[in-house]
Amino acid sequence: MLIREAEAADWPAIWPFFRTIVAAGETFTYPSDLGESEAAGWWLLPAPSRTVVAVDDAGTVLGTAKMNRNHMGNGSHIASASYMVSPEHSGKGVGRELCEYTVEWARSSGYRAMQFNAVVETNTRAVGLYRSLGFDVIGTLPEGFNHPTEGYVGLHIMHKPL
Template identity: 65%
Template sequence: MLIREATAEDWSAIWPFFHEIVAAGETFSYPLDLDENEGRDWWLPAAPNRAVVAVDESGTVLGTAKMQNNQGGNAAHVATASYMVDPARSGRGVGRALVVHTLDWARAAGFRSIQFNAVVETNTHAVKLYESLGFRILGTVPEGFRHPARGYVGLHIMHRAL
C-alpha cells in the first residue's frame, strides 16, 4: 500500500465511498445530502492543509485522510484529521496505515499533538484503532450525535501527544 497526496483526479475514486459513508449518517457530522462538488470542497482542503489517499499496487484508492491544524492562532500547534476507508476494502489495515501516516506527518510538520473533535462513540472500530495508537478519550459530549439507528449517542474528543 502506498499513501500519497490526493489530487483532484482522485476525487472520482473517493466520491463513491465518501458519499456512501456520509449519507449513512453513522460516523461523520457532515450534512447527509452533500452533493459531489460540496463533498470535494469539504474533503480536499487547500494548502497548507492536505488530503492523502492510500492506494494498492494497481493504483486503486482504498481510503483517504484529510489533515490540518485543529484551530488557528495560538492553538495552531494541535493537528486534527479525518479518515475514510472504502467499506469494500475494510479489514486490510488501511485505516491504521492512514492514522500512522498522519502521526508521522504531524510530527514532521511540528505539531505537538493531535485532537479528534468528534469521534462517534458507536464507531467502535475507529475508537479501538485510535486507542491502540495512543489516543485517549478526553471527554464525551453526551448525546452529541444523532445516530440514524441508535438515536442520540456520545461524541468523543480524543487526543494524542506527539
C-alpha cells in the first residue's frame, strides 16, 4: 500500500465511498445529503493542510485522509485528521496505515498533539483503532450525535500528545 498526496483526479474514486459513508449517517457529522462538489471542497484541502489517498499496487484508491490544524491562532499547535476507507477494503489495515501516516505528519510538522473532535461512540472500530495508537477519550458530548439506528449517542473528543 502506498500513501500519497491526493489529486483532483482521485476524487472520482473517492466520491462513491465518501457518499456511501456520509449517506449512512453513522460516523460523520456531515449532512447525509451532502452534494459532490461541496463534499470535494470539504475533503480536498489546500496547503498547509493535506489530503492523501492510500492506493494498492494497481493504483486503486483504498481510502483517504485529510489532516489540518484543529484551531487557528493560539490553538493552532494542535492537529486533527479525518479518515474514510472504502467499505470493500475495510478490515485490511488501511485505516491504521492512514492514521499512523497522519500522526507522523502532525509530529514532523511541529504540532504538539492531535485531537479528534467528534468520534461517534458507537463507531467502536474507530475508537478501538485510535486507542491502540495512543489516543485517549478526554471527554464525551452526551447525545451529541443522532445515529440513524441507535438514536442519540455520545461524541468522543480524543487526544494524543505528540
